[in-house]
Amino acid sequence: MAVIENPDRSADATPRSRSWYEGISTGWWVLAAALLFMPAVANDFVLFQVFGWTFILGMIALSLMFLAGYGGMVSLIQMSVAAMAGYMVAIFGFSGISDLSLGMPWWVYLPLAILIATIFGTLVGALAVRTEGIYTIMITLAIASAFFYFTRQNYSIFNGYTGFNLVVPPELFGVDWRQPMPFYYLTLGCATIAYLAVVYVSRAPFGLVLQGVRDNPRRMAALGYNVVAHRIAAYAFASVIAAVGGILLVWQNAQIAPGTAGIAAVIDILVIAVIGGIGRPIGAFIGAIIYVVLSTFAPDFLLSIGMSGERFNLLIGLGFLAIVFFSPDGILGLWDRWRARRAKRGDPLTGESASGGDAP
Amino acid sequence: MARFASRHPVWTFIIVLGLAVLLWLIFTPWSPQMEETLGRKRIFLNAIFGGVTLGALYFLVASGFTLIFGLMRNVNLAHGSLYLLGGYLGFEISEFTGSWLITFPIVFIIVAAVGIVLQHQVFRRMDGEDLRQTMVTIGLSVVLADLMLWYWGGQSYTIFAPDWLSGPMTLPIISSIRDSGEIVYLRYPAVRMAILLAAIVIGIGMWLLLNRTRLGMFVRAGVDDREMLAASGVRIQYIFLAVFAFGAGLAGIAGIVGGTFQSLSPGEDTRFLLASLVVVIVGGMGSIPGAAIGALIIGLSEQLGLVYAPTYSVVFTFLIMALVLAFRPQGLLGSAR
Numbered sequence: 075m076a077v078i079e080n081p082d083r084s085a086d087a088t089p090r091s092r093s094w095y096e097g098i099s100t101g102w103w104v105l106a107a108a109l110l111f112m113p114a115v116a117n118d119f120v121l122f123q124v125f126g127w128t129f130i131l132g133m134i135a136l137s138l139m140f141l142a143g144y145g146g147m148v149s150l151i152q153m154s155v156a157a158m159a160g161y162m163v164a165i166f167g168f169s170g171i172s173d174l175s176l177g178m179p180w181w182v183y184l185p186l187a188i189l190i191a192t193i194f195g196t197l198v199g200a201l202a203v204r205t206e207g208i209y210t211i212m213i214t215l216a217i218a219s220a221f222f223y224f225t226r227q228n229y230s231i232f233n234g235y236t237g238f239n240l241v242v243p244p245e246l247f248g249v250d251w252r253q254p255m256p257f258y259y260l261t262l263g264c265a266t267i268a269y270l271a272v273v274y275v276s277r278a279p280f281g282l283v284l285q286g287v288r289d290n291p292r293r294m295a296a297l298g299y300n301v302v303a304h305r306i307a308a309y310a311f312a313s314v315i316a317a318v319g320g321i322l323l324v325w326q327n328a329q330i331a332p333g334t335a336g337i338a339a340v341i342d343i344l345v346i347a348v349i350g351g352i353g354r355p356i357g358a359f360i361g362a363i364i365y366v367v368l369s370t371f372a373p374d375f376l377l378s379i380g381m382s383g384e385r386f387n388l389l390i391g392l393g394f395l396a397i398v399f400f401s402p403d404g405i406l407g408l409w410d411r412w413r414a415r416r417a418k419r420g421d422p423l424t425g426e427s428a429s430g431g432d433a434p
Numbered sequence: 435m436a437r438f439a440s441r442h443p444v445w446t447f448i449i450v451l452g453l454a455v456l457l458w459l460i461f462t463p464w465s466p467q468m469e470e471t472l473g474r475k476r477i478f479l480n481a482i483f484g485g486v487t488l489g490a491l492y493f494l495v496a497s498g499f500t501l502i503f504g505l506m507r508n509v510n511l512a513h514g515s516l517y518l519l520g521g522y523l524g525f526e527i528s529e530f531t532g533s534w535l536i537t538f539p540i541v542f543i544i545v546a547a548v549g550i551v552l553q554h555q556v557f558r559r560m561d562g563e564d565l566r567q568t569m570v571t572i573g574l575s576v577v578l579a580d581l582m583l584w585y586w587g588g589q590s591y592t593i594f595a596p597d598w599l600s601g602p603m604t605l606p607i608i609s610s611i612r613d614s615g616e617i618v619y620l621r622y623p624a625v626r627m628a629i630l631l632a633a634i635v636i637g638i639g640m641w642l643l644l645n646r647t648r649l650g651m652f653v654r655a656g657v658d659d660r661e662m663l664a665a666s667g668v669r670i671q672y673i674f675l676a677v678f679a680f681g682a683g684l685a686g687i688a689g690i691v692g693g694t695f696q697s698l699s700p701g702e703d704t705r706f707l708l709a710s711l712v713v714v715i716v717g718g719m720g721s722i723p724g725a726a727i728g729a730l731i732i733g734l735s736e737q738l739g740l741v742y743a744p745t746y747s748v749v750f751t752f753l754i755m756a757l758v759l760a761f762r763p764q765g766l767l768g769s770a771r
Binding site for chain 2: 148201204205208209211212213215216217219220223224227228229337341344345348385387388390391392394395398399402
């Protein structure tokens with residue numbers, strides 16, 4: 075299967091990057107190569123559970139990062155948007171609950187799921203942009219929990235407490251996409267596209283206006299930009315990314331239940347985005363891999379130092395606290411400062427950092 | 435209030451009419467036709483009283499939250515954890531001392547001390563950084579929730595009310611009239627009435643404190659313009675500490691109250707955090723009367739919803755919030771700033 079997949083992806087990657095070929099630093103090429111050839115060395119568990127989950131959570135966190143980093147709106151609704159897409163896949167597609175699933179073909183239910191989730195996210199965004207700063211957090215948190223309670227109570231559409239099980243991806247092109255290796259490449263591909271889309275949008279006029287709105291909404295309004303419309307459009311764009319992440323998430327778990335978008339899960343997405351660094355798109359993925367590695371291996375680690383494995387939340391919470399306390403811009407901020415200090419030491423005359431900023 | 439009435443005569447009329455209908459429904463004995471359409475009066479009364487009592491509990495939690503927010507612009511998302519901590523401590527202390535009443539001052543002081551530490555060590559360090567404060571309190575609530583789960587485990591606790599408050603009491607409200615003509619009065623748990631009374635007393639006390647004392651004057655001035663207050667020589671950091679301690683202590687007391695007439699278990703912290711968020715959003719940020727009205731509305735809608743539309747009772751709450759946000763983003767009694 076790797077033989078089928080590999081050329082497919084590399085052919086995809088080369089033309090995209092040729093135009094700014096020189097702008098991409100070596101580190102990114104190494105990272106891309108490492109990710110592409112990961113299946114050669116990693117076992118199925120790492121591919122499916124660690125990396126697959128990382129890319130999915132990374133995408134959902136990326137949508138939060140886009141809103142928070144470029145739009146200045148910390149929205150906690152992204153996990154609910156993702157879960158909405160997952161639910162729609164289960165409802166319009168196939169699941170173990172055949173009474174409620176409509177069993178449409180994949181080319182109907184996938185766009186439909188993304189569309190409905192995007193509408194949902196945009197509506198919430200339209201409500202949330204009436205508020206600012208901390209109010210946005212509170213209102214999106216409240217709506218996210220309303221979504222959670224609603225899905226838990228509603229049995230006629232969302233099948234209540236149990237949710238849907240046996241939600242699996244369609245067998246396209248003769249590939250079982252739930253096998254570890256295809257799933258790895260599927261999530262990697264989606265995550266890459268989402269990442270590049272966010273980078274592209276952040277440099278496109280729309281993204282620049284959005285950053286202007288973040289920094290000074292009044293001035294942007296005075297310049298003639300429609301601040302509210304840009305913010306709502308940002309919600310719509312972020313919702314698409316979150317929706318794709320949600321579809322992949324439901325395929326990975328093969329089930330979806332209200333707990334998927336429970337309050338803890340909603341907070342986790344924020345934790346992921348903040349741990350990685352909310353200022354840059356790659357931070358979402360860095361946060362995701364830290365979170366996934368911690369949650370996968372923390373129980374073993376905690377047991378090995380003589381504590382109960384259930385104290386995983388304590389570990390995550392303390393790590394989150396430490397990061398917010400000491401480095402508000404996350405791991406990436408730590409890295410930047412370390413590099414700046416090193417560069418300063420290396421070049422005492424100018425005091426400038428020698429390295430050329432961040433690659434796309 | 436008079437200004438509101440003169441500016442919005444239609445709304446005033448609707449509100450007064452609604453209140454009148456509600457009071458009439460409560461005090462009048464229901465005729466058989468009414469019982470047919472609306473169900474038993476006893477059920478209705480229980481829902482109303484349950485809602486008011488729940489609203490009282492919500493008010494206790496949310497008033498501290500809104501006071502802290504109004505004065506310091508701190509969103510303390512660890513407020514729910516303070517509530518749960520107060521409840522657990524109240525359980526331990528009431529088991530240890532055997533007295534229900536004595537737990538209130540002790541828990542108030544302990545949780546207020548926790549609040550002082552929070553304000554002094556966390557919020558003061560990142561003054562003015564809203565987002566960072568919010569994130570730190572989210573982190574704190576995760577850590578505190580896990581620590582409490584570690585120590586008190588996953589089972590639920592109930593704090594027992596003292597003997598003189600256990601059992602029902604009879605209220606002078608007609609519940610139903612038997613065929614024999616005998617009047618049945620409503621019986622309602624005494625402890626809940628005590629809680630309701632206590633919440634009203636605390637609410638009035640807070641109003642007096644805020645509107646009739648020098649400290650209250652400082653607090654109100656700080657809500658309006660803290661820079662100006664600090665510039666006129668008031669030691670604003672001490673006032674911050676006092677208000678934070680008071681708000682945290684109230685959350686702790688609310689924990690005992692909640693543990694007495696409901697139960698304490700992991701997850702209650704987020705439940706009450708959300709409840710106070712919604713109450714404060716509906717009522718208006720930083721307004722104590724707003725918190726009272728918001729708590730009453732949310733408590734009533736939750737209980738009435740539970741009785742008359744059990745599937746979607748939780749959703750009603752959020753529907754109210756969405757409606758308020760859509761038409762009056764600053765909350766019912768909030769001031770647009």
